[in-house]
Amino acid sequence: MSDPDLIDPIRRAQRDQDRAVAEKRRGTGATLALIGTLGWLIVLPPLAGLFLGRWLDRTSDGRFWTLSLLFTGVFVGCWAAWRRIDEGHHDD
Template identity: 55%
Template sequence: MNPDRDPRHDPGQPAAPLDHAIRTRRNRRALWLREGERSLAQNLAMIGALGWTIITPTLIGIFAGRWLDRLFSAGLFWTLGLLVAGLALGCWLAWKRIDRP
């Protein structure tokens, strides 16, 4: 449905989220039909890149947390907190990477 031709659609309002999702799905399908499926090597490369995207912030959080724990004699307080923060950041970055076409 074209929002420009729909009499119920207010031109000042953005298109509905469903319209946006449908348009995105159509574009991705057209890209897939044009380029075909990714090869096994490309899929393995993406898996590796996603792994490093998650692991790198997690390891940085662990090392920074261990350094702060030694500096302040805090046990595992900073290590656990920065481990969780690094893991959350890595997962968010991986999600953003997967969400790209």
């Protein structure tokens, strides 16, 4: 006879241990790919905002488009990187 009060915590601990082992098996290539992806996610939106802002400043009389779109790009890039990192923490 088995006691369910003892079996359930043991099964839960085994499942947690198996999950920890599986998560640690991420290879060097996958880690480098993640770092590269985060770099592109953080750098490209501010650059796009900078170029778009410079173009708008040249075509209009205002001077605030470059700075405002640069900050918007920084915000969007950091938000996208945060979401990319957060994807790995949710269990399916």
